Every structure is written in C-alpha cells, then in structure tokens.
Amino acid sequence: MSNVLLKVNKIKKYFPKKTGSLKKNMSYVKAVDDVSFEVFEGETLGIVGESGCGKSTTGRMIMRLLEPTDGSILFEDVELSSLSKTEMRKARRDIQMVFQDPYASLNPRHTVKKILEEPLIVHGIGDKKERQTRVEEYLEIVGLSAYHAQRYPHQFSGGQRQRIGIARALMTNPKLIIADEPVSALDVSIQAQVLNLMKRLQEDLKLTYIFIAHDLGVVRHISDRVGVMYLGRLVEIAPSESLYAEPLHPYSQALLSAVPIPDPTYQREQIMLTGDTSSSTETGCTFQLRCPYATTVCKMNVPELVEVRPGHSVACHLVGEQQ
Ligand code: SF4
Secondary structure, three states: OOOEEEEEEEEEEEEEEEEOOOOOEEEEEEEEEEEEEEEEOOOEEEEEOOOOOOHHHHHHHHOOOOOOOEEEEEEOOEEHHHOOHHHHHHHOOOEEEEOOOHHHHOOOOOOHHHHHHHHHHHOOOOOHHHHHHHHHHHHHHOOOOHHHHHOOHHHOOHHHHHHHHHHHHHOOOOOEEEEEOOOOOOOHHHHHHHHHHHHHHHHHHOOEEEEEEOOHHHHOOOOOEEEEEEOOEEEEEEEHHHHHHOOOOHHHHHHHHOOOOOOOOOOOOOOOOOOOOOOOOOOOOOOOOOOOOOOHHHHHOOOOOEEEEOOEEEOOOOOOOOO
C-alpha cells in the first residue's frame, strides 16, 4: 500500500441560516458532516454525489478556500489549519485545483502565457526565460502548442480551455490535484479525451487526484477508489472494482443503476428514487426519506461508516440484510 498523502479526519462545514417568520432563529446547514477519508500517493479517489452533497465543499476545505467548522486535514502529516497564510501559500504549490468551467476560471483578458505564468510568479519559481520555457513545455504536455501562449481563452474550444486549466494546475509541480467536475461542462466526445489526458499525466508526473463528479459513470475509468457522498455525509467508500461490482449502500445502488451500460444485450433495472436532496430530517440516516429499505432504526440513529470488506466501508444500518 502506498503512503497516505492526505488524511481528512471528521471534517464538518456548517453554514449558519436564519429561520422562522422573523428570521430571528439560527440553525445550520450541514454542508459537510463528519467526513473522514485518506488519499494514497499516486491514486485517484473519485468523490461522487448529487449537487448539494458536499463534495465540492470538501474539495474547497482541503484547498483551504473554505475553513472547516471542525475536524482536521493532514497533508503529508502536516495539519493544514495550523499553517500561517504564508505557509499555506507554500503548501498550495503542492495542492492545486482544476475547476468545472474552464472559461469562468480563466481570466478572459489575459493571454494563455500570462495565465500559466501567474502561479510561477506567485510562488517565485524561475526567471522570465525559465518561465517562458515552462509555459511552452506545459502547453505541449497537455496537447496544445507553444504558439497558443499568445492567444486568449475565448479563442479556444471548451476542451482546449480545460487543457489550459490543467496546465495551469500543473505549473507548480503539485503532488495532489483536486479536480472539481473537470469534464462536466464538456461534450461527451471531448470528455474521454480530457480523462485520457489526465490519466496519462498522472502516470508521467506521478500525480495524485481527487476527482469530484456527480455521477458514477464519469469516474469509473479514472478512479482507483470511489467515495459516495449524500447530504454532507460519506455513505460508502470502496475500491472501484468492489463498488461497481456490488454497491452496498442503497444510494450508491440507485446512482449506479442510472449509469448506461455499453453492452445492449445486458439489461439493468434502473432504481428510481423518490424525493430529492432537499428531503432530509434532523435525526437518523440522511437518506431515510428516499430509501426503499428505511426502518424505525434508520429514523433514530445515524449509521456509522463501517468496513464490511477489505477497504470497502458503508454507512447503512441494514447492510447485509437488504442484499
Ligand atoms: Fe436506508 Fe436505513 Fe440504510 Fe439509511 S440506514 S440507507 S435509511 S436502510
């Protein structure tokens, strides 16, 4: 087993919300609630869930773009919340992010050269000539050309813009890349190209990825392990083969049943969930209002994440019984 690069331990992010007719009462939206996982060097951990499940908030807390309400995040055994602003800026050299919408995340008034040079300037890497060489080198690494450096983001297609976003994340030679829905805004035909590029870069540059997506289909071929989140909680985490062969949590089963199968001779019944992610209660399992197997115990107690097979953990009171 590889070394642990990142250890996320019981992190929470609660956003205050005013409630009541006079908006005088304070309650909290539990965007992320007690989430723990590890990321091993060189692997891809996919994190999957519907919009509002807390996956992007988790990514942003690791980047410290958001401060956790509670819990700890250790990167190479160093607690990120203990770092000063200057130390955190240095740590960001090693942890970079690729965003969903490359157009929104690239400054439209800057040339590609300026966009790619910026992280090098921020981190004091190289002189002008070295920076120029590195910009050209990384444009080629992501499948573009050196002459693209003088162009502006609007002069590229969506797929090319995401290649620029990936090149920008790579400029500081990071160890961990958090890719937040990096292919969701792209055409299906382009998605495969960008995923293949990310996979090749991972092998060539020995990268570790956290790959955030809203469906299990997208992360299938890139992830070594997959975590499934529902309403702020990690409900299942497992090696990819184990999760795709036999998802144990009812929510993971429903998500997987919606993934199209390329073999037309194989029929899989789609599990249709009722309700939506706003269907929640204060106590018990967060999935109880949508779960076809919910019982009284599910209404009373929050299920803990328990390892039921090697590396395969699930948070469900009835695992084993509804199989
Ligand atoms: Fe369904 Fe109960 Fe399991 Fe929650 S704990 S997923 S409600 S069976």
